[in-house]
Amino acid sequence: MAEICRKRYEMEKHIQLPMSDEVIRDLKTGDMVYLSGFIFTARDAAHKRMTESIQAGEKLPFDMKDSIIYYMGPSPARPGQPIGSAGPTTSTRMDKYTPALLDLGLKGMIGKGKRSSEVKEAMKRNNAVYFAAIGGAGALLSKAIVKSEAVAYEDLGTEAVRKLTVVNFPVIVVVDAKGNDLYEDVINHKI
Numbered sequence: 001m002a003e004i005c006r007k008r009y010e011m012e013k014h015i016q017l018p019m020s021d022e023v024i025r026d027l028k029t030g031d032m033v034y035l036s037g038f039i040f041t042a043r044d045a046a047h048k049r050m051t052e053s054i055q056a057g058e059k060l061p062f063d064m065k066d067s068i069i070y071y072m073g074p075s076p077a078r079p080g081q082p083i084g085s086a087g088p089t090t091s092t093r094m095d096k097y098t099p100a101l102l103d104l105g106l107k108g109m110i111g112k113g114k115r116s117s118e119v120k121e122a123m124k125r126n127n128a129v130y131f132a133a134i135g136g137a138g139a140l141l142s143k144a145i146v147k148s149e150a151v152a153y154e155d156l157g158t159e160a161v162r163k164l165t166v167v168n169f170p171v172i173v174v175v176d177a178k179g180n181d182l183y184e185d186v187i188n189h190k191i
Contacts, residue, residue: 031172039166074158082145086141
């Protein structure tokens with residue numbers, strides 16, 4: 001995948017968050033993107049609680065509209081650092097929860113691995129994008145995080161929802177808002 005992104009270097013983009021619908025529509029699979037602004041973290045346990053809140057008609061702990069969720073649970077911060085290692089987790093574990101969050105206005109997700117057809121359909125319906133962060137590079141990714149604060153479900157420890165301030169956080173567009181999928185294109189030798 002790194003080679004594909006090197007070949008598409010001209011598609012490097014720097015994006016200030018939140019992303020507009022126009023910016024999302026212009027993103028293509030393989031684009032190397034540097035995000036700056038606010039993103040939220042959430043993994044399995046937090047997604048389960050958010051889904052339970054939605055089903056109960058309760059308000060979510062943060063506004064989903066125009067948000068980006070990073071699927072990761074950080075390691076403890078070293079002294080003087082805002083966060084520890086911050087690598088992505090496997091996205092498919094959140095697939096059963098994701099369509100409902102996209103319908104509430106979620107505009108992007110960051111993780112690693114494939115997404116289900118249901119998630120991709122919900123992304124097309126809601127003009128959203130799925131980014132991949134490089135697995136195994138959590139220590140490097142943490143350098144793009146300048147602030148981290150727990151905003152919900154603190155009892156979940158590393159799975160608490162955190163609000164991160166990021167500057168030039170590196171990601172790759174894997175599934176764009178039209179449903180194009182970089183992983184499938186590579187497997188089918190379209191790239």
